[in-house]
Amino acid sequence: MNFSEFEKRIVKVKKMELPGEAIQFKMAPVERLKELKEQARLKQSARKAGVMALFYPSKANETHLILILRKTYKGVHSAQVGFPGGKVEKEDDSLEEAALRETEEEVGVPRKVITVLKQLTEIYIPPSNFFVQPFLGLTGNTPTFIPQDEEVEALIEVPLSLFMDDSTLITKKITTSYATNIDVPAFLLNDHVVWGATAMMLSEVRELLKQAL
Numbered sequence: 001m002n003f004s005e006f007e008k009r010i011v012k013v014k015k016m017e018l019p020g021e022a023i024q025f026k027m028a029p030v031e032r033l034k035e036l037k038e039q040a041r042l043k044q045s046a047r048k049a050g051v052m053a054l055f056y057p058s059k060a061n062e063t064h065l066i067l068i069l070r071k072t073y074k075g076v077h078s079a080q081v082g083f084p085g086g087k088v089e090k091e092d093d094s095l096e097e098a099a100l101r102e103t104e105e106e107v108g109v110p111r112k113v114i115t116v117l118k119q120l121t122e123i124y125i126p127p128s129n130f131f132v133q134p135f136l137g138l139t140g141n142t143p144t145f146i147p148q149d150e151e152v153e154a155l156i157e158v159p160l161s162l163f164m165d166d167s168t169l170i171t172k173k174i175t176t177s178y179a180t181n182i183d184v185p186a187f188l189l190n191d192h193v194v195w196g197a198t199a200m201m202l203s204e205v206r207e208l209l210k211q212a213l
Contacts, residue, residue, distance in 0.1 A: 001160055001213065003057030003140075010055070012212040013118050013136060019207040020121045024200040029174070029184040037124035046129045050092075050099030051085025053205050054107075054114065055138040055160070063160035065205075066107060066145070069153045069192065081156060081194045083134065083201065084109075095133040103137075107155065108146025113139045120204055125197045134201045136208070158189045163202075164209065 025034065058064050067081050086102040088095060096119070100111035120134040145155050162168060172193050174184045186195035187202055194202065 001063050002061045003055075003063045004061065006055065006063040006160065006213070007138065007140065009213050010117065010138065010209075013208050016118075016208060016211060018118075018121050019204050023204050023207045024121060024123060027185045027187075027195075027199040027203040029182065029196055033124070033126070036126045041124075041131075046124065046131045047087055048095060048098075049085060049087045049130050049132045050095040050097075050102065051083035051132055051134050051201070052099045052103040052114070052116075053083055053120070053134055053136050053201065054103060054109065055136075056109075057140070057142050058157070058159075059142050065158045065160065065163055066109075066143075067156040067158060067189070067192075067194070067198070068106060068147070068151075069156060071151060071153045080196070080198070081189075081192050082198045085132075085134075087130070096135055099133070099135050100137075106148045106151055107143070108148075109139060109143045113141065113143075115139070118208075120201065123197050123200055132197060132201075134204075136205060156190050156192055160209075162189065163187075164206065164213075 054066050055063055068084055070080055084103040084106040085099050088098040092098040103109055104111045114137045116135050116137045118136045123132050147155055168187050170186050170188045171183050172186045173181055175181050184195045186193050186199055
């Protein structure tokens with residue numbers, strides 16, 4: 001879908017109810033995730049982060065979504081695919097501001113050119129003990145991406161047509177920090193297996209787009 005048409009239709013999401021956890025948990029790697037989320041909320045010990053599901057026009061004016069492949073490092077999210085975004089810092093007045101700031105830092109898209117359309121459903125990530133707040137945004141111009149050397153291994157520019165294709169939904173055997181050799185629902189996007197929290201957030205984005213487009 002060309003971006004001009006996408007931009008006209010996507011505004012419908014502003015008035016739509018969120019699909020919520022029900023659609024997220026279709027892509028959940030463990031059945032206990034909801035229980036773990038409730039426990040974390042009761043303890044009030046989790047950190048907070050904001051991420052951005054950012055859509056934009058390619059040079060051919062086709063709609064794309066930007067994801068990032070994180071660097072390999074000693075941490076639970078090493079070499080994983082995710083959204084641009086990160087933890088809330090002292091200078092951030094809100095989760096949305098954190099998501100915009102981190103998007104600018106990690107992929108070089110200035111926060112002033114991003115229109116935030118909707119706050120999505122919060123998700124809990126047990127291994128890192130984070131509550132992550134995703135946002136749906138778009139920018140009307142083709143970005144000149146500048147990946148952050150310290151954080152980003154590669155940029156993954158996903159065409160909307162691929163993202164919405166059912167053939168991208170797969171199952172993959174994965175060993176995580178809290179489960180061994182389990183079948184995990186995932187997306188296969190640009191030859192990258194996307195699972196876990198990112199897949200769960202993508203599932204909600206995809207459901208909203210199905211209704212809006």
